Amino acid sequence: MASTATTVPTQDQVLVPETLLKKRKSQEQARAVAREEAQKKKEANKEKRAVIFKRAESYVKEYRDAEREKIRLGRVARQEGNFYVPEEPKLVFVIRIKGINKISPQPRKILQLLRLLQINNGTFVRLTKATQEMLTIINPYIAYGYPNLKSVRELVYKRGYGKVNKERVALTDNQIIEEHLGKYGIVCMEDLIHEIYTVGPNFKQANNFLWPFKLSNPTGGFHTRKFKHFIEGGDYGNREENINALIRQMN
Secondary structure (H helix, E strand, C coil): CCCHHHCCCCHHHHHHHHHHHHHHHHHHHHHHHHHHHHHHHHHHHHHHHHHHHHHHHHHHHHHHHHHHHHHHHHHHHHHCCCCCCCCCCCEEEEEECCCCCCCCHHHHHHHHHCCCCCCCEEEEEECCHHHHHHHHHCHHHEEEECCCHHHHHHHHHHHCEEEECCEEEECCCHHHHHHHHHHHCCCCHHHHHHHHHCCCCCHHHHHHHECCEECCCCCCCCCCCCCCEHHHCCCEEECHHHHHHHHHHHC
């Protein structure tokens, strides 16, 4: 009987290792491509972080310069014996403070349009003649006013959710923002905050992307005379800059 050590391998026996070699080579190529893609992604993310940081710096400078200019104009006005009248606000933050009972169809419809579907829902609204009229109609059901930068930033960072495929998704990653607002030049949280606070050219898209804010009851609750106007010791209506204190209590 011939020794197995000198037996010529069959065709099937030769083909098996060749197949394995091809598979191994294919796997090595796939790993090499994956490594290259990972490196490219790492470099792209590094560049993206640098761009985001640079933008954030430019926004800080813009906000600071605007505040300094306001102070300067106020000083000049006082020196000339005049009063400084700031620009008309362009942005309001609106909070629903009343439920659905005994609400007539028109204010109910406006509350729906502004996406204020539940008590303690809050949304940003661009102030125009039309929206001002809408706010007047729903005045008894809302508290609103002019949010400062601190309020806008804290709302977006702490309570910010995006609308992704009609679902409420937490803004835990800039990637979510870039995927849905990148075509408008909004790729990160600071871009989103800037667009909202300055009521930029893509405010509508940015604001529609933000899910209505779900706020807590204010610390200590609303006033016992909740359904009197704010200036009468109640809670509803325009409280101008005082909205920022309410936002802190509810955020």
